[in-house]
Amino acid sequence: xxxxxxxxxxxxxxxxxxxxxxxxxxxxxxxxxxxxxxxxxxxxxxxxxxxxxxxxxxxxxxxxxxxxxxxxxxxxxxxxxxxxxxxxxxxxxxxxxxxxxxxxxx
Amino acid sequence: xxxxxxxxxxxxxxxxxxxxxxxxxxxxxxxxxxxxxxxxxxxxxxxxxxxxxxxxxxxxxxxxxxxxxxxxxxxxxxxxxxxxxxxxxxxxxxxxxxxxxxxxxxxxxxxxxxxxxxxx
Numbered sequence: 001x002x003x004x005x006x007x008x009x010x011x012x013x014x015x016x017x018x019x020x021x022x023x024x025x026x027x028x029x030x031x032x033x034x035x036x037x038x039x040x041x042x043x044x045x046x047x048x049x050x051x052x053x054x055x056x057x058x059x060x061x062x063x064x065x066x067x068x069x070x071x072x073x074x075x076x077x078x079x080x081x082x083x084x085x086x087x088x089x090x091x092x093x094x095x096x097x098x099x100x101x102x103x104x105x106x
Numbered sequence: 107x108x109x110x111x112x113x114x115x116x117x118x119x120x121x122x123x124x125x126x127x128x129x130x131x132x133x134x135x136x137x138x139x140x141x142x143x144x145x146x147x148x149x150x151x152x153x154x155x156x157x158x159x160x161x162x163x164x165x166x167x168x169x170x171x172x173x174x175x176x177x178x179x180x181x182x183x184x185x186x187x188x189x190x191x192x193x194x195x196x197x198x199x200x201x202x203x204x205x206x207x208x209x210x211x212x213x214x215x216x217x218x219x220x221x222x223x224x225x226x
Contacts, residue, residue: 034212036151043201043216044151049209087151091211094165095141095153 002026002090006098012106019075021101023088028068032092035064035073038100039084047086048073078103108132110202110217117223122192126220128185128202136160136180139205141213142187144198144222154200155187170196192224 003026013019023033031051036044046055048064051071061076075082083105088098114126126142142154155176156165164176175188185202199219206214 032210043218046212046214046216049206049212049214055214089151089213091213094156094167095143095211095213097151097153100150 002029002093002096004088004090004096004098006086006088006101008101009099010102010104012104013078014106015078015080017078017106019078019082019103021073021086021088021103023066023071023073023098025069025071025090025092029090029092031067032090033064033066033071034089034091035062036087036089037082037084038087044087075103108204108215110204110215112200112202112217112220115200115220115222117225118192119226120193120224122224123188123190124192124222126187126189126200126202126222128217130183130185130202130204133204135178135183138207140178140185141203141205142176142185143201143203143213143216144196145201145219146195146198149198152198156205157185189222192222194224196222197224198222 005024007022033051035048038044047058052064063074085100085102087100109131111129118124139158141156157176173191177186199221201219202217203213204215206212
């Protein structure tokens with residue numbers, strides 16, 4: 001099974017900050033990686049697919065990069081609506097999620 | 107507008123059964139692969155099961171294989187999850203999830219979820 005490890009688990013930041021979340025796969029997943037945003041009581045919202053492709057309607061301050069085993073999600077300037085939990089997901093072999101990164105207000 | 111609406115959740119005793127349904131609309135359901143993903147209270151996301159567009163391929167997570175059965179009825183635009191021998195650890199919100207067409211597995215649309223509670 002492919003394991004996905006996100007870091008950090010919690011991130012404290014302020015509006016306007018540049019934020020980076022890392023996701024590591026236990027083996028190569030090429031570029032078959034997605035990022036999701038989830039707010040309490042809501043379904044996950046797709047943000048990025050195939051490591052770096054922005055889902056339609058997602059603000060351009062979100063970006064993704066990486067391939068193989070190391071991936072990052074970057075929010076260039078954190079906005080109030082961005083405080084949420086973020087999950088990475090590999091879909092190279094079945095589907096596995098990272099444990100999540102909670103972005104909270106500093 | 108794409109919609110996925112889950113139903114069938116509720117309280118069930120350990121060892122019991124439950125059948126979840128997902129009604130799809132706003133897209134050609136019969137051409138899309140579908141999944142169930144769950145989330146235990148306060149925990150992360152866990153993929154549960156996959157069914158291909160024509161039901162020729164089905165996959166399950168190890169945690170549910172042999173107890174859960176995924177199925178679909180393309181004529182009714184519906185996805186199902188039959189859950190048997192339920193355990194306390196199956197308590198979760200269950201999401202019906204669409205796979206993006208031609209995407210090799212990316213989950214591009216999620217329903218709002220239905221809560222399953224396994225408790226005596």
